[in-house]
Structures are given as structure tokens and as C-alpha cells.
Amino acid sequence: MTGSSSIGLHRVAEPVGVLPQAAWRLDPSPRLWPDETRVRVQRLNLDAASFRQLWTENGGDGDAVRAAVLGIVAERGKMQNPVTGSGGMLVGTVEEVGPASPLGLAAGDRVATLVSLTLTPLAISDRLARWDGRSEQVPCDGHAILFGRSIVAKLPDDLPAPLALAVLDVCGAPALTARVVRGLCGREFSGPPSVAVLGGAGKSGSLALAAARRAGAGRLVGVVPHEGEAAALKGAGLADEVVVADARDPVALANAVGEPVDATLVCVDVPGCEHGAVLATRAGGTVLFFSMATSFPAAALGAEGVAADVTMLIGNGYVPGHAELALRLVREEPGVRALFDARLGESGG
Amino acid sequence: MTGSSSIGLHRVAEPVGVLPQAAWRLDPSPRLWPDETRVRVQRLNLDAASFRQLWTENGGDGDAVRAAVLGIVAERGKMQNPVTGSGGMLVGTVEEVGPASPLGLAAGDRVATLVSLTLTPLAISDRLARWDGRSEQVPCDGHAILFGRSIVAKLPDDLPAPLALAVLDVCGAPALTARVVRGLCGREFSGPPSVAVLGGAGKSGSLALAAARRAGAGRLVGVVPHEGEAAALKGAGLADEVVVADARDPVALANAVGEPVDATLVCVDVPGCEHGAVLATRAGGTVLFFSMATSFPAAALGAEGVAADVTMLIGNGYVPGHAELALRLVREEPGVRALFDARLGESGG
Numbered sequence: 001m002t003g004s005s006s007i008g009l010h011r012v013a014e015p016v017g018v019l020p021q022a023a024w025r026l027d028p029s030p031r032l033w034p035d036e037t038r039v040r041v042q043r044l045n046l047d048a049a050s051f052r053q054l055w056t057e058n059g060g061d062g063d064a065v066r067a068a069v070l071g072i073v074a075e076r077g078k079m080q081n082p083v084t085g086s087g088g089m090l091v092g093t094v095e096e097v098g099p100a101s102p103l104g105l106a107a108g109d110r111v112a113t114l115v116s117l118t119l120t121p122l123a124i125s126d127r128l129a130r131w132d133g134r135s136e137q138v139p140c141d142g143h144a145i146l147f148g149r150s151i152v153a154k155l156p157d158d159l160p161a162p163l164a165l166a167v168l169d170v171c172g173a174p175a176l177t178a179r180v181v182r183g184l185c186g187r188e189f190s191g192p193p194s195v196a197v198l199g200g201a202g203k204s205g206s207l208a209l210a211a212a213r214r215a216g217a218g219r220l221v222g223v224v225p226h227e228g229e230a231a232a233l234k235g236a237g238l239a240d241e242v243v244v245a246d247a248r249d250p251v252a253l254a255n256a257v258g259e260p261v262d263a264t265l266v267c268v269d270v271p272g273c274e275h276g277a278v279l280a281t282r283a284g285g286t287v288l289f290f291s292m293a294t295s296f297p298a299a300a301l302g303a304e305g306v307a308a309d310v311t312m313l314i315g316n317g318y319v320p321g322h323a324e325l326a327l328r329l330v331r332e333e334p335g336v337r338a339l340f341d342a343r344l345g346e347s348g349g
Numbered sequence: 350m351t352g353s354s355s356i357g358l359h360r361v362a363e364p365v366g367v368l369p370q371a372a373w374r375l376d377p378s379p380r381l382w383p384d385e386t387r388v389r390v391q392r393l394n395l396d397a398a399s400f401r402q403l404w405t406e407n408g409g410d411g412d413a414v415r416a417a418v419l420g421i422v423a424e425r426g427k428m429q430n431p432v433t434g435s436g437g438m439l440v441g442t443v444e445e446v447g448p449a450s451p452l453g454l455a456a457g458d459r460v461a462t463l464v465s466l467t468l469t470p471l472a473i474s475d476r477l478a479r480w481d482g483r484s485e486q487v488p489c490d491g492h493a494i495l496f497g498r499s500i501v502a503k504l505p506d507d508l509p510a511p512l513a514l515a516v517l518d519v520c521g522a523p524a525l526t527a528r529v530v531r532g533l534c535g536r537e538f539s540g541p542p543s544v545a546v547l548g549g550a551g552k553s554g555s556l557a558l559a560a561a562r563r564a565g566a567g568r569l570v571g572v573v574p575h576e577g578e579a580a581a582l583k584g585a586g587l588a589d590e591v592v593v594a595d596a597r598d599p600v601a602l603a604n605a606v607g608e609p610v611d612a613t614l615v616c617v618d619v620p621g622c623e624h625g626a627v628l629a630t631r632a633g634g635t636v637l638f639f640s641m642a643t644s645f646p647a648a649a650l651g652a653e654g655v656a657a658d659v660t661m662l663i664g665n666g667y668v669p670g671h672a673e674l675a676l677r678l679v680r681e682e683p684g685v686r687a688l689f690d691a692r693l694g695e696s697g698g
Contacts, residue, residue: 007628007655009600019599019624021654119654149656172653250368251358275368279356289645289663296643296663304521304666305370305468306356307498312663314638314645317653 005033006148011121013077020119020147026077028121028145034100035148039092039111041122044138045165046088050081051136057083062133069138073124080118087117088136090144091155091165102148112168113144114151114323121145153323162344164327166203171326173204173290174211175319177265180288181215184262192218194261196280198247199268200239201229204290206339208265209238210329221257223247225268232342236335250276266291274298278308290315354382355497360470362426369468369496375426377470377494383449384497388441388460390471393487394514396437399430400485406432411482418487422473429467436466437485439493440504440514451497461517462493463500463672470494502672511693513676515552520675522553522639523560524668526614529637530564533611541567543610545629547596548617549588550578553639555688557614558587559678570606572596574617581691585684599625615640623647627657639664 010033012018014025032038046054046069058064073079080087094109105111113120126141146152153168155161184193195212199205200222209220222239224230225246233242245256247268253276254260260282266273271293278299281287287310289299299312330336359382361367363374381387395403395418407413422428429436443458454460462469475490495501502517504510533542544561548554549571558571571588573579574595582591594605596617602625603609609631615622620642627648630636636659638648648661679685 017598017600019651019654021651022624115654115656116650151653151656249366251366275371292646292649294645296638296645296648297641299645299663300641300666301465302368302370304500305368305464307464307500307667308665309667309669310665312665314648314661314663316657316659316661317649318656318658320658 006035008119008121008147011145011147020078021116024076026121028077028123028143030123030143032096032098032145034098035102036098037094037101037103037105037146037150038096039090039113039144039146040095041090041092041140041142041144043091044079044088044117044140045090046079046136046138047081047084047086048136049084050086050088053081053084065133066128066131070124070128073122078117078120078122085118087120089113089165089169090117090120090122091161092144095143100148103146103150103152105152105154110155111152112155112165113146114153114168114171120150151318156327159327159330163330163340166340166344167207167326167330168323170204170207171322172315172317172319173265173267174207174329175322175325176288176313176315177208178211178215178325179319180263180286180313181212181217184286185216192216193263194219194221194259195263195265196221196223196257196261197239197265197267198223198253198273198277199266200224200242201233201236201339202267203340203343205265205267206233206236206238206336207326207329208267208290210333210336211325212265213238219261221261223253223256232339236339238333238335247276248272250279253277254279261285263288266294269293271295272298275302275306278303278306278310281308281310283309286311286313288313288315355384357468357470357496360494360496369427370465373425375470377426377472377492379472379492381445381447381494383447384451385447386443386450386452386454386495386499387445388439388462388493388495389444390439390441390489390491390493392440393428393466393489394437394439395428395485395487396430396433396435396466397485398433399435399437402430402433414482415477415480419473419477422471427466427469427471434467436469438462438514438518439466439469439471440510441493444492449497452495452499452501454501454503459504460501461504461514462495463502463517463520469499500667505676508676508679512679512689515689515693516556516675516679517672519553519556520671521664521666521668522614522616523556523678524671524674525637525662525664526557527560527564527674528668529612529635529662530561530566533635534565541565542612543568543570543608544612544614545570545572545606545610546588546614546616547572547602547622547626548615549573549591550582550585550688551616552689552692554614554616555582555585555587555685556675556678557616557639559682559685560674561614562587568610570610572602572605581688585688587682587684596625597621599628603628610634612637615643618642620644621647624651624655627652627655627659630657630659632658635660635662637662637664
């Protein structure tokens with residue numbers, strides 16, 4: 001049985017017995033259990049859906065938004081928007097490491113959490129005085145607690161922080177892609193496996209394309225929604241073929257991909273892409289869903305409805321070594337770096 | 350690219366370009382395309398959710414329920430409840446087989462469809478005169494069209510029809526279980542893989558337990574919600590250990606399962622079992638979700654939240670040979686047969 005304290009059960013204040021993510025209230029007291037780590041918080045990155053809800057509910061009044069965030073953290077011991085259920089991530093500096101912590105951190109390390117704020121004990125000490133309440137980026141002084149099984153990445157010195165955070169935000173996708181493609185390479189196919197990536201010009205999509213290539217993929221198809229993204233992805237040189245199609249239109253998507261592929265990766269965050277992904281994949285192939293907009297019943301019943309014998313995987317956000325792999329890809333693949341830089345430039349980040 | 354007619358795109362009347370399941374209206378005309386099959390319908394089994402909605406909307410008036418079903422089929426060319434979106438299955442006799450049909454059927458075969466009524470062209474010719482509108486079982490005369498890639502099972506002569514239909518309804522679970530367990534056997538573990546089945550005394554759960562055993566599983570744990578089901582499952586002899594736990598309580602479930610297993614199969618149709626299934630599974634293991642109540646984000650974020658490196662599979666309802674395997678299990682495994690008979694007896698079926 002899993003050691004209970006390693007996932008933070010002892011920090012659940014209410015209701016007792018649930019996991020930290022499902023808890024209403026966590027205990028954020030600064031004193032550490034042996035396998036815990038305390039981080040001095042410098043910035044919170046609120047989840048986009050959470051910030052949008054707070055902004056709307058408070059009529060675009062930044063002071064009211066700030067008061068709302070302070071109220072949530074004071075009441076719940078974590079930053080989890082009670083309406084959207086979502087959180088975000090944080091950046092800070094390691095302050096103290098428990099003697100039994102397995103995370104490999106030392107005091108002074110700059111880190112970003114890769115688990116959600118929804119399960120991270122948090123206390124704010126500066127009343128968020130440096131935040132105007134008008135952006136998801138929240139300058140903050142306070143402390144947060146990491147558990148033995150928390151996931152955290154040291155921030156690299158050689159990359160701008162906004163770029164590193166954007167990469168870390170989607171770092172599960174390339175790692176799982178690499179594992180799946182390597183697995184397909186090991187089977188008795190005629191040649192290296194073909195792979196289609198829906199949303200190939202996006203953050204997770206471009207990393208997935210680069211990871212698939214390195215893992216041994218053959219034909220690589222990038223699917224994008226319009227000509228603007230097609231030009232960007234062609235310029236990046238990450239795919240052998242770049243096609244424009246609406247991933248929500250199964251027949252159009254399958255026609256655009258052409259010869260069905262060994263694996264299809266769904267990296268677009270719009271609902272309704274399940275049937276198209278199944279149709280674009282050959283019998284015996286694999287569909288890997290990274291999009292949080294994926295509907296479980298649509299995938300299960302959709303494959304049955306067309307008698308498609310495909311393996312369908314839920315994109316687990318955690319794969320050992322995922323942060324290191326994603327950072328390496330953005331360092332070493334100019335095409336990935338160019339796509340990220342363009343997106344961060346657009347958003348002013 | 351998938352041949353379009355084999356999944357029935359040519360039968361989509363409105364809107365053009367979507368798959369039959371997503372269509373508002375199908376063309377149910379009896380004339381066959383070369384790879385199609387026409388079935389003379391004897392009975393419709395409406396999906397439970399659909400019947401309940403019709404019953405409630407029509408105030409428990411059987412005549413009004415019958416009129417509603419006739420209206421839906423006349424308007425849509427298929428039996429898909431416009432509120433619930435669900436359908437059901439049908440039983441009938443093969444009337445005509447197109448020259449290019451790959452289904453291996455002959456006129457006179459008694460069959461059940463294993464794809465949903467939501468994608469099956471259907472016309473009713475007897476005004477449902479033999480149905481009182483008060484049950485999901487609808488005696489019916491009419492015809493239905495099967496496509497080249499439809500999934501259909503011949504009804505066996507040696508099993509009562511209600512039993513065969515109940516088995517066929519969940520036949521994807523044992524087939525995919527067998528494939529996953531065989532895959533785990535091929536890896537370098539110490540000994541045969543251990544497997545936990547949540548809902549082990551249920552229809553899909555008991556078949557999954559029997560399939561796992563035959564595929565080479567070692568320790569088999571059946572998890573049930575209360576002592577009544579525990580006694581039934583112990584009597585059936587399908588599991589090495591039978592434990593009582595609420596699958597929605599992650600910590601209680603993981604404690605009940607004990608040593609984390611190589612694979613956990615989720616066969617209970619209640620929401621909120623994702624975290625428990627992940628916690629009960631060892632690092633590097635597999636979780637296979639058969640429950641339509643599974644939440645994709647809860648699974649993906651839940652595994653990440655506890656840094657669990659587990660492979661999570663969406664239970665595709667279609668695996669080649671699934672009907673034959675499930676029928677063989679209920680014939681050859683007295684424990685499976687006893688659990689099914691007890692359930693069918695309870696429901697009067």
C-alpha cells in the first residue's frame with residue numbers, strides 16, 4: 001500500500017479521508033513532516049479558467065479579485081477556485097528540506113511546481129500587495145508545502161522563466177509520446193511507425209512532434225486548423241507533412257491525414273475530436289489523448305461505433321523524467337523554440 | 350483512408366458529413382448497398398436511460414411512450430432519444446446479405462447488434478402494436494441495416510436469449526482484459542501479474558475476472574461494495590481474494606487491495622473511482638477503465654497529482670472476437686454463469 005504521508009493525506013483538514021486535491025481545506029502550517037519540503041513562494045500562475053471566472057464574478061475590479069484570492073487561500077489553505085475547481089502552479093525558492101524528502105532539492109534551488117495548486121498547501125504573507133488583480137501572474141510572498149510524491153522542476157538558468165514555465169506546463173506530452181512511439185518501434189511493423197499530431201503547431205503538439213521523431217517515428221503528419229499555423233509549422237520543420245483540417249470533422253480529418261497512421265496524438269483543446277482521431281488511426285494502432293476536453297464516453301463508444309480496434313490512452317501528466325526531456329527539446333530543437341517564442345511573444349509573455 | 354461506405358456515411362441524410370451516430374437523420378431504405386446486410390427486427394432493447402426519460406416525460410402513459418418512439422424512428426430513421434442521446438440494441442433475423450458484406454452472415458441467422466441503435470438505420474412496420482410502452486423490451490416488426498463495419502453476433506442456440514444478450518452487452522470487457530493481462534505476462538515481472546477488479550461481482554466484472562485468470566493472471570482481487578456481493582463472488586470462486594470497499598474512497602480502496610497490483614480494472618458504473626484505481630495500482634502498472642462514468646480529466650489529473658506513473662486505458666467496446674470469448678466464458682465458467690443467472694433472476698429477465 002502506498003505510504004499515506006507521501007501524497008499529503010496528513011495535510012487534509014476537511015473532510016478527512018479524501019486526497020488533497022478533493023479536500024475542502026488543507027493545513028498549510030510551515031512546520032515540515034520528515035519527507036516534506038517548504039518553498040518560499042515568489043509567484044502564482046493562476047489557471048486561465050479560474051482567473052477568468054474570478055474576473056467575471058468581480059466585474060473586472062482588480063481589488064475585488066485580489067480580495068477573492070486572499071479569501072480562498074485563507075479559508076482553504078490552498079488556491080483552488082471553488083467554482084472552476086482549478087488551480088495553477090507556483091514558482092519559488094526552496095527554503096527547507098525535510099530529512100526524508102526524496103525530491104533531491106536543496107535550500108536555495110529555484111523551482112516550479114508541476115502538480116496543481118489544487119493540492120498544494122499554501123499560505124500568503126504579503127496580502128498580495130504587489131498584484132493589481134488584473135492578470136493571472138500573481139507576485140506573491142508566502143510559503144507552500146511539497147509532499148514526498150510532489151512533482152517539481154528546478155528552473156534552468158539558461159532559459160527565460162516564462163519560456164521554461166510554458167514548457168513545463170505541457171511536459172507530460174512529449175515524455176508519454178516518446179514512450180508510446182518507442183513501444184510501437186519494438187513491434188513487427190513494416191518500417192518505423194507513422195504518427196499524426198492534431199494541433200501540431202501548439203505547445204504540447206510541437207513538443208510531441210519533436211519527441212516522436214527522436215523516439216524513432218517514420219512519417220510524421222502535423223494537423224493544424226488554418227493556413228497561418230500551417231505556415232508556422234512548415235517553417236519549424238518538425239513534420240514531414242503539414243495538413244489543414246478541422247479535427248472535429250471526422251471524415252475531413254481522416255481524408256487530410258490520408259493513409260491511416262500507427263498513432264494519433266490529440267493535442268488540441270477543443271471538444272469533439274475523438275471520432276476523427278479514431279478514424280485517422282489504422283486498425284491495431286494507438287490514440288493518445290492529451291486534451292482535457294476529451295470525453296471518455298465519446299472515445300469509448302466512438303471506437304465501438306466504427307468497429308475500430310485501436311488502443312486508446314489517457315494522457316497521464318506524469319512520466320518520470322518528463323520535465324528534463326521537454327526542456328532538452330526546447331533547447332536543442334530550433335523549430336520547437338521558434339514556435340514557443342512566437343506564442344509567448346503574441347501573449348506578451 | 351477508411352472506405353467511407355463501410356461505416357455508413359452514405360446513409361447519413363442530415364447533416365451531411367458527420368458519422369451516423371452524430372447524424373440527426375439516417376436513410377433507412379431497405380435496398381442494400383453491396384456491403385450491407387438487412388435484418389428483420391424482432392425486438393428492440395431500449396437503453397435504460399432513454400426509456401426512463403421517455404417514461405418520465407410522458408407521465409407513465411404507455412400509449413404516449415409508444416407514440417414517442419414511433420415518432421422518433423419516423424423522423425430520424427434510427428432509435429436515438431434526442432434528450433439522452435442514447436439508443437440500445439436490437440435482435441432479429443438476417444433477411445438479405447449484400448454480395449460484398451464482410452460480416453459472414455447468411456439469411457436466416459438470428460443475430461443481435463453490438464453497435465448502438467444510435468447509428469443503425471431502422472424502419473418500423475407494425476406501429477409497435479404488440480408493445481404496451483411500459484418496458485425497455487420492445488416487440489417490433491421492421492427492418493434495420495448493418496454496414497460493412499457493423500458489429501453483430503449470432504445468437505447461440507444453447508443459451509437463453511436474455512442471458513446471451515446480457516453477456517453480449519458487456520463483451521468488450523473480457524476481451525480487452527485478456528489482451529492487457531497477456532501483455533503484462535510478457536514483461537519481466539516476478540511472477541504472473543496481479544489484477545484487481547472493481548465491481549468484480551457485476552456483469553462485466555465477473556467476465557473480466559474469468560478472462561484475467563485464463564490470460565495468465567496471478568493474484569486476483571475482486572472488490573465489491575457490500576457483504577451481499579462479497580458472498581456471491583466468494584461463492585462463484587472467480588477471485589483469490591474478495592474485499593469490501595467503496596471504490597470512490599481512494600484510501601479505503603487502496604488499503605483494501607493491499608499490495609498494489611499490476612493492473613486495476615474499473616467495472617463499476619459510479620463516478621469518482623479514478624483516484625482509487627490509480628492508488629491501488631503499482632508504479633508502472635495499468636488501469637483499464639470500462640465504466641462510462643469515468644471522467645477523463647479526473648483520471649489524467651488524478652494520476653499526475655500523486656505522481657503515479659501508470660498507463661491508463663479507455664475501455665474500447667470493440668475487440669475482434671469479443672462476443673465469442675464472452676459467450677465461451679459464460680458457458681464454461683460455472684461461477685460466471687451463476688452470477689449472471691442470479692442477476693437476471695432478480696430483474697425478472
